[in-house]
Amino acid sequence: MNGGDIMDVRNCKSCGKVFNYIGGQPLCPQCLKAMDDKFDDVKKYVYDHPGCGIQEVSEAMEVSVATIRRWLKEERLAFSEQSDIALNCENCGKRILTGRFCKECKNAMAHNLGNMYQTKVEEPKYERKKIENKMRFLEN
Ligand SMILES: [Zn+2]
Ligand SMILES: [Zn+2]
Numbered sequence: 001m002n003g004g005d006i007m008d009v010r011n012c013k014s015c016g017k018v019f020n021y022i023g024g025q026p027l028c029p030q031c032l033k034a035m036d037d038k039f040d041d042v043k044k045y046v047y048d049h050p051g052c053g054i055q056e057v058s059e060a061m062e063v064s065v066a067t068i069r070r071w072l073k074e075e076r077l078a079f080s081e082q083s084d085i086a087l088n089c090e091n092c093g094k095r096i097l098t099g100r101f102c103k104e105c106k107n108a109m110a111h112n113l114g115n116m117y118q119t120k121v122e123e124p125k126y127e128r129k130k131i132e133n134k135m136r137f138l139e140n
Contacts, residue, residue: 038063043077050080075099 010021012028014035019028027035042061046052054072058065071077072087078098079085088095089102091109096102101109 039071039076042068042071046077046079046083051082051084052079053084054079054086072098073100 008021009018010026011017012019012031013026014031015028017028017030025032038061042057042063045057045061049056052060054065054068057063058068068077069087072079072085075098079087081097083097085097086095087097089105090100091105092102094102094104099106
């Protein structure tokens with residue numbers, strides 16, 4: 001049996017070349033490298049042009065709008081306040097500059113998560129106390 005020698009090979013999503021598929025990355029190493037270089041260029045462009053929008057960057061850098069949006073959602077890239085980008089919080093719809101949620105919603109989510117955890121833990125304790133008190137009352 002040669003089972004161990006079987007490699008997972010795929011076609012690169014960008015250039016179509018066959019490459020060794022590792023860790024769910026759909027691009028071949030060359031395209032991945034090119035994409036990283038592109039990212040650095042885009043980041044620099046956004047930094048040098050504070051008022052630019054996604055469309056402008058896309059055209060100037062020859063990167064798809066979808067790719068730029070993905071970088072924004074991953075919080076790798078952030079546009080400036082002066083930019084006219086239309087990126088909205090997925091929860092409240094407020095205009096944001098990077099990521100998926102605004103600061104307030106992020107905080108609220110972290111807070112709610114903490115509260116949910118606390119109620120779950122606290123409630124049974126409270127109930128038990130009430131019962132104990134009642135029992136004590138009956139005993140007296
Ligand atoms: Zn490729
Ligand atoms: Zn929000």
